[in-house]
Amino acid sequence: MSLRTARRRNDGGDDTWPGFVDALSTLLLVLVFLLSIFALAQFFLGAALSGRDAALERLRDQVAELGQLLNLERQSNADLRDSLGALSANLQTIRSERDDLSNQISGLETALNDARNKLAEAEMQAASRSQDMADLQERYQSTAEDLAQEKELSAAARNRVAELQASLTALRQQLARLEAALDASEQRDKEQQATIVDLGRRLNVALAQKVEELAGFRSEFFGRLREVLGQRSDIRIEGDRFIFQSELLFASGSAALGFEGRTQMRQVAQTLLQITEQIPSDIDWVLRVDGHTDKRPISTAQFSNNWELSAARAISVVQFLISEGVPPQRLVAAGFGEYQPIAQGDSAEDLRRNRRIEMRFTQR
Known part of the structure; x- marks a missing residue:
């Protein structure tokens, strides 16, 4: 201030x-x-x-x-x-x-x-x-x-390129020899292919003959089985299948063969063993046993669904045939449940027809 x-x-x-x-x-x-x-x-x-x-x-x-x-x-x-x-x-x-x-x-x-x-x-x-x-x-x-190291590597790389070019020349010469060998091999392959085609034709002829023979034995088997079992409405032949109604073999909801079922299957086993003696050893055949049910659901302490029931019934038939002397390697068991019906209706007769055991005599 x-x-x-x-x-x-x-x-x-x-x-x-x-x-x-x-x-x-x-x-x-x-x-x-x-x-x-x-x-x-x-x-x-x-x-x-x-x-x-x-x-x-x-x-x-x-x-x-x-x-x-x-x-x-x-x-x-x-x-x-x-x-x-x-x-x-x-x-x-x-x-x-x-x-x-x-x-x-x-x-x-x-x-x-x-x-x-x-x-x-x-x-x-x-x-x-x-x-x-x-x-x-x-x-x-x-x-x-x-950069200095790269320059040193470049000199080494040029030397390597020269070596690779020499190797490439040698590989081209070797490739020419291989192409000549390949042409000769292709000629041999053509000759072998012709031989294979001829062998395939012969094999098809032989297979056709075996199929015809097996069809003959199947017809004989079904014919004899029909004679043994007699004319029954609950046993029938449809095409290449021999069909047993389930009521003939099993009680309702059960996979255990009843007395009548064991009797019928014993006759099947005896007939199959007689036919087996006539079939040549070079025909690889099997008897396939298929189990089928109707579409009504099942749920028991033993079977939770129809698939298990159908498979168990087919296995039960196969096991009985084995006990009667049929070779186990000639038997196949399969269960289809309700998924391959032969009758599409809901009537009692349609349901009965769908509950069945089928046997097919076929090649493996």
């Missing part, structure tokens, strides 16, 4: 003008301080980021922002100068503007702190760029060493 200001205060006069001058002096000091800070920031940024174009560009942007702030402050200072005359005429307006200047000073202090933070961030970025530059130099050194 100046001596004149102090005297006026001591004299009890109006201190508005000296207060305004003090505020203006404080503002100018802050501006000078900010300019000093900006000058120092530019100095440190110029020293830290020399030679780094990308970082320097960002710092220039920051300096430009600071310059804009300085221009704003200069503009505010000019506004203050213009308002100096008006403040002399209107004391209340001067006091209000003094308060506004105080707020602006607070804003400038905040801007100063922001500038300091940006300066610290810029210094950190400069340190990071220095580390990146060191890493790039190290990579350059490593790349140079790798």
Whole structure:
């Protein structure tokens, strides 16, 4: 505070003008301080980021922002100068503007702190760029060493190419010999193929003969079986199948052969054994026993579904035939459940026809 200001205060006069001058002096000091800070920031940024174009560009942007702030402050200072005359005429307006200047000073202090933070961030970025530059130099050194090694490998590779070309020439010669051998082999294959075709034709003829023989034995087997079992409505021949109704062999829901069923199967076994003695050993035949049920569901302690029941009945017949002397390797058991009906209706007669045991005399 100046001596004149102090005297006026001591004299009890109006201190508005000296207060305004003090505020203006404080503002100018802050501006000078900010300019000093900006000058120092530019100095440190110029020293830290020399030679780094990308970082320097960002710092220039920051300096430009600071310059804009300085221009704003200069503009505010000019506004203050213009308002100096008006403040002399209107004391209340001067006091209000003094308060506004105080707020602006607070804003400038905040801007100063922001500038300091940006300066610290810029210094950190400069340190990071220095580390990146060191890493790039190290990579350059490593790349140079790798390049020297690649040059050595290239010389070795040229020698290897020469060796491979010599090997390729030898392989081409060997390939020519192999092609000649392949042509001779193809000629032999054509001759062998003709032989195979002839053998296949002979085999088909022989198989047809065996099938005809087996069909003859099947007809004889079914004929004798019909004579032994007699004319019954619950036993019939359909095509290549000999069909027994399940009621003739098993009780309802059971897979155990009853007395009548064992009697019928014993006659089947005796007839099969007689026919077996006449069948040549080179005919590989089997008697397949198929179990079938109707579509009504079943669920008992022994069988959870019709499939299990049909399979169990077929196995029961096969096991009885084995006990009667039929070779087990000539028997096959299969269960089909309700999935291959011969009658599609829901009547009692249709359901009865679907519950059956079928026997097929066929080749393996």
